[in-house]
Amino acid sequence: MSSNRSESFFASAPRGLEALLADELRALGAQDVAAAPGGVSFSGSWETCYAANFHSRIASRVLWRIGAFGYANEEDVYAAARAIHWEQHFPVDRTLRVNLTAIKSPLKSLDFTTLRVKDAVCDRFRDAVGSRPDIERLAPDVRVHCFLEHAKGTFYLDTSGEPLFKRGWRHAAVEAPLRENLAAGIIRLTGWKFDEPLFDPMCGGGTLLIEAAAMALNEPPGAGRNFAFEKLLSFDLKSWNRVRDGRPPRNKLRPALFGSDIAQKAVESSKKNLMAAGFFDLVKLQRADILKVEAPAPAGVMVANPPYGERLADADAMAAFYPQLGNALKARFAGWRCHFFTADLRMAKMIRLSPSRRVPLFNGALDCRLFEFVVVAGSNRKP
Ligand SMILES: C[S@@+](CC[C@H](N)C(=O)[O-])C[C@H]1O[C@@H](n2cnc3c(N)ncnc32)[C@H](O)[C@@H]1O
Known part of the structure; x- marks a missing residue:
């Protein structure tokens, strides 16, 4: 995949910090930057996405937007998930977790819908490559996020992995630490x-x-950690090296x-x-x-x-x-x-x-x- 192609992303953040995050992303070269409650959407190259993960002090995660759909019931969500070429986004030997969040969704059971999305991803893999990824809840290689609104939904692949507020230095526990x-x-x-x-x-x-x-x-903030984008098939080592090596003194x-x-x-x-x-x-x-x-x-x-x-x-x-x-x-x-x-x-x-x-x-x-x-x-x- 060409690393210069413009992709769509959504960076989540603690509510109240969206404007600061938008400023950060603009400074990193992001385009079409638009703040929404709980985060900021933007477009840019993979290199911009890597830079956002590596340099943003405010973002919690950076999600890559891979598809949008309309739905009325769980089976519509299943069909939309099954239509995505997941096998072109990550190898089958990566472990997987599906997260689902919803605002004003008419669906009765979000847990059941999450299972259906997981089934759809696995069924797609079985059709395409003859086997399916293993599920891992705690430390998955790949996280699929499904975001449902009233009648439309969006699929994302997480490019961060562990949330970005985990910088790698926290060793000593205290009561009620700030993120x-x-x-x-x-x-x-x-x-x-x-x-x-x-x-x-x-x-x-x-x-x-x-x-x-x-x-x-x-x-x-990302100098001491790894990121989920390294495990996706789109991963471009040259771009990533440019981001890491181009860090300011x-x-x-x-x-x-x-x-x-x-x-x-x-x-x-x-x-x-x-x-x-x-x-x-x-x-x-x-x-x-x-x-x-x-x-x-x-x-x-x-x-x-x-x-x-x-x-x-x-x-x-x-x-x-x-x-x-x-x-x-x-x-x-x-x-x-x-x-x-x-x-x-x-x-x-x-x-x-x-x-x-x-x-x-x-x-x-x-x-x-x-x-x-x-x-x-x-x-x-x-x-
Ligand atoms: C919510 S915690 C702060 C957490 C911190 N911001 C972090 O991220 O780890 C509140 C702290 O206030 C301290 N504290 C409570 N009363 C205090 C006082 N009178 N003087 C100084 N510190 C106090 C507690 O010991 C506790 O560590």
Whole structure:
């Protein structure tokens, strides 16, 4: 297959970050870039697709669009799947998984429809080459995605494999880590400039710090992993080598990055993850309570993801915490732009500082906000 032919793709992303993803894709040379809820469609060569997988910090997956169809029932979906030349897209010895998502679909059982798509792909292979691919749920070589709307559907082949937020550096587990692509989007939304100090005082496993460091140093997020496009028959090694070898040199600058957490275990996890990512020497880490910690510089960008009180007891504890946090910022962070990413929408009121920005974002299905508080000595305190 010619690698210069224009193909259609859809890159998915956490909701709220579609515009940032569209900017990224345009910068990588994508054409016909159009944001939709949950992602961005674009067209481009295979090389553009490889570059999107390798360089995008925001995308969750890049899907290759291979067919669209109309349907009224499960058998229409089966027939549409069977009509696709799957054997021309991947070899029969690759393991397979079928994913199906639907919005406003009239079909009664999506599980049954998923099975029918799987049957159709396997039947097509049997007809074409006399055998069928094995199914593998956890780590398949090839993922077929079927997306159903009210009366039409689309088939995609996944070009990413493991989702792109899995960069390969996460070794130490913490409670409620942010996904790497959401963390990267949050850093971008703060407007942080690489020569400003950046401080995460609730750093957990260090996700925000690692994404910030990778951005400042121009380290491609995909540098340490493999991709599903390498297992498709369209795979073009020359184009892929051009993408990998054409990566920009590491920036020489040394961003001023600071992290702390009240839990020693979290500080240790950040340390391990930073080491695995190769950024440990860039970040000053300490154990500290955000309510007592001193600002590490006279001005800068604070970005943090406080625990979210889902249980009532936690919710009460957070309600008591926010006004104290407001006092701490006021006392020690005048000159800082402070950003908090949370699903607790009460925060903006309870902290008793006026947010200068509130950006709606989703963490999975959870409605969240990124609040910005510009802390100016002696001012924006609400009565
Ligand atoms: C939701 S987690 C942050 C996860 C992190 N963004 C990541 O991706 O790994 C919240 C963190 O806040 C920390 N924390 C809770 N109360 C704190 C306080 N008063 N001062 C500093 N850290 C605190 C917890 O120990 C926890 O690691």
